[in-house]
Amino acid sequence: MxxxxxxxxxxxxxxxxxxxxxxxxxxxxxxxxxxxxxxAYGTNIEGEWDDVMAAIKRCHETLHGMGxxxxxxxxxxxxxxxxxxxxxxxxxxxxxxxxG
Amino acid sequence: MxxxxxxxxxxxxxxxxxxxxxxxxxxxxxxxxxxxxxxAYGTNIEGEWDDVMAAIKRCHETLHGMGxxxxxxxxxxxxxxxxxxxxxxxxxxxxxxxxG
Amino acid sequence: MxxxxxxxxxxxxxxxxxxxxxxxxxxxxxxxxxxxxxxAYGTNIEGEWDDVMAAIKRCHETLHGMGxxxxxxxxxxxxxxxxxxxxxxxxxxxxxxxxG
Amino acid sequence: MxxxxxxxxxxxxxxxxxxxxxxxxxxxxxxxxxxxxxxAYGTNIEGEWDDVMAAIKRCHETLHGMGxxxxxxxxxxxxxxxxxxxxxxxxxxxxxxxxG
Numbered sequence: 001m002x003x004x005x006x007x008x009x010x011x012x013x014x015x016x017x018x019x020x021x022x023x024x025x026x027x028x029x030x031x032x033x034x035x036x037x038x039x040a041y042g043t044n045i046e047g048e049w050d051d052v053m054a055a056i057k058r059c060h061e062t063l064h065g066m067g068x069x070x071x072x073x074x075x076x077x078x079x080x081x082x083x084x085x086x087x088x089x090x091x092x093x094x095x096x097x098x099x100g
Numbered sequence: 101m102x103x104x105x106x107x108x109x110x111x112x113x114x115x116x117x118x119x120x121x122x123x124x125x126x127x128x129x130x131x132x133x134x135x136x137x138x139x140a141y142g143t144n145i146e147g148e149w150d151d152v153m154a155a156i157k158r159c160h161e162t163l164h165g166m167g168x169x170x171x172x173x174x175x176x177x178x179x180x181x182x183x184x185x186x187x188x189x190x191x192x193x194x195x196x197x198x199x200g
Numbered sequence: 201m202x203x204x205x206x207x208x209x210x211x212x213x214x215x216x217x218x219x220x221x222x223x224x225x226x227x228x229x230x231x232x233x234x235x236x237x238x239x240a241y242g243t244n245i246e247g248e249w250d251d252v253m254a255a256i257k258r259c260h261e262t263l264h265g266m267g268x269x270x271x272x273x274x275x276x277x278x279x280x281x282x283x284x285x286x287x288x289x290x291x292x293x294x295x296x297x298x299x300g
Numbered sequence: 301m302x303x304x305x306x307x308x309x310x311x312x313x314x315x316x317x318x319x320x321x322x323x324x325x326x327x328x329x330x331x332x333x334x335x336x337x338x339x340a341y342g343t344n345i346e347g348e349w350d351d352v353m354a355a356i357k358r359c360h361e362t363l364h365g366m367g368x369x370x371x372x373x374x375x376x377x378x379x380x381x382x383x384x385x386x387x388x389x390x391x392x393x394x395x396x397x398x399x400g
Binding site: 105108116120126138176188193 | 204205206208216219220222223226227237238239240241242244246274276278280282287288290291293294295297298
């Protein structure tokens with residue numbers, strides 16, 4: 001089952017800056033071979049459901065290993081059976097209508 | 101890794117009423133032996149990370165099997181290593197302060 | 201415009217325990233006269249869109265005033281025009297199907 | 301109060317394709333003079349809290365006016381008092397660490 005997800009991992013209790021932890025998650029998504037794209041409030045990820053979810057779990061394990069005691073993650077995940085659709089398809093579909 | 105999650109599954113394109121699909125998800129959480137509690141905008145789930153995520157995946161598979169072509173799910177999932185904490189602990193901790 | 205919302209306010213950088221801040225938000229929802237119900241990963245709120253959103257803004261202002269330097273909030277908010285629906289209606293609709 | 305938000309508006313009950321409605325929201329963010337950037341699972345928005353929230357409300361009103369009977373929106377919204385931070389700052393901060 002293919003999925004497009006958006007993930008926002010929030011380390012709690014480590015201070016106001018969380019970019020070191022977000023960077024660690026980006027590396028995990030890249031190493032997992034997932035197509036991913038960072039934005040200002042999370043990361044888009046495209047891949048098999050199991051691979052996407054395994055990478056998110058690894059973010060929690062890795063951050064806890066780095067000393068983060070508490071993590072709260074928000075995930076949006078979408079699947080569809082009517083047709084294949086990539087992250088780029090979703091954006092293109094809106095951008096074409098914006099021009100039209 | 102124990103997790104507390106909150107899941108809101110949205111079937112898209114099937115009409116305005118989604119309670120049949122939400123009910124199917126509730127049954128999946130119960131059959132998975134997960135501690136879960138429905139609220140007005142999702143369901144709290146407590147359990148092992150893998151069990152929680154497997155149940156959410158099963159919601160997508162089951163709803164697609166029921167003819168829902170597109171699903172968008174929002175998940176909040178939290179883990180902590182400093183201490184064990186249940187859903188009831190989280191609520192009690194706030195309710196005590198409200199009385200205090 | 202009536203709305204049903206679910207709000208999860210996460211104070212960042214203040215330590216692992218956030219129940220004092222969650223309690224402050226609960227008080228704000230109650231003082232605003234909104235129908236609200238705490239669960240293990242957020243709070244359901246029912247009311248006019250503007251009142252719900254004003255209360256959430258007040259949570260941010262109040263927590264910043266308490267010394268929280270950074271806050272990340274996740275909101276689910278739903279509106280519908282086909283019929284009036286309360287938080288209790290949403291839950292009842294699923295619970296009846298679970299029994300059926 | 302400045303905010304960085306991420307908004308995912310889901311029209312329910314209109315069919316599987318939602319790009320027309322997402323496009324209408326993009327136009328609303330642009331007309332509101334907000335800095336916004338579409339991604340594959342939502343839109344980043346930067347601006348004053350009230351302006352961001354007014355634009356999201358307008359999305360609901362506009363989509364209902366287009367005949368969408370039910371809408372469920374997921375919002376992440378962050379504020380901080382320790383320093384000013386833009387959407388670009390957030391991304392740059394992670395990208396620099398990825399190179400480092």
